[in-house]
Amino acid sequence: MHKLLMLVFLSVFAFANNLVLQNGEIEVHTEVFGDNEINPKTQNIDSSLNYKNSIESIRGKINILSSSLKSKKEDRDKNMYELLNSSIYPNITFNITDIKKDKNKQFQIKGNLTLNAVTKEIISLVTIEESENIFSINGTFFIKLTQFNMKPPKMFFLTVRDKIDIKYNLIYKKDNK
Template sequence: MMLKLSLAAVALSASMYAGSLSFESGAIKAHTEVFGDNTIDPVTKKATSHLSMDANPTTLKGSIEISMNDLYSDNKKRDEHMQDVLESSSFPKAVFDVKDVVAKSGDNYTLKGTMTFHGVSKAMNFEGTITEEGGKVRIKATSSMKISDFGVKPIKMMFLTVRDQVDLNVDISLKR
């Protein structure tokens, strides 16, 4: 009987640390370049979290998605062109599905998963930190991808071609 009560207490306390994580705030930024303009930095401050995590960050699982229509930069005309090139009406979301989180040192982790972008899914890793304080989980991580790997031709502007590599910077806060 005492063993059953102890197991029930452990299960109850573990469930207090488990659960869904909803997007609260933050930004997901993309950066690329073209000669003469190094400020092509579309960003979104909206995301949908389908993530869950127990007490340890290595238990983080699920996915996070953004709407391509929520990406914007400092140039509306360029944003309209970006939406056309990315075919956001046909491929409205980018989704990162977390498959495994590997502890490195301290709060540093590698998030291994699959990125689905423009209808193509590819293995991808993010490097960064995962911290928790006051019922909020903060993920700060970076990665890069080639848009051509996802079937998107690098954007051309006049006689210049935008760099194929896009650097991603995630800084989000999730609440339990």
């Protein structure tokens, strides 16, 4: 019986393919009221996704180091790393738990975002295009700093807005091992 269960378990994973990240960028956007906007981005992305037989079967994790987010202003980046508690919680992780196609043939990715040691469920609207063995995943979502136990910083009369917009463009190749 034990061998039969092990065979069934292994056969489920035998039909899964790894999706290998070929190229990607994650961009974050917020604004400083009374000043200008902040748009750090990173291409330093670690990802382990798998795919069974449909786009809706994609599962896995996407991870970035918060210190890899860079804007055009180093002094603001230092403040951002301090706000994100980068020295204590260096990783920002998104774990995909579900993908569904909506009425408009767009996808919704549901997952758990872990930031500052706080995990919250996030839903992202995304376009996923599949051609041959390539998947192009482009989407957006937003969070509030206060959801993740962070207080928007204030400097004199300037305040960073609580809402953070996140945009991502990821290209994966199916690895048929």
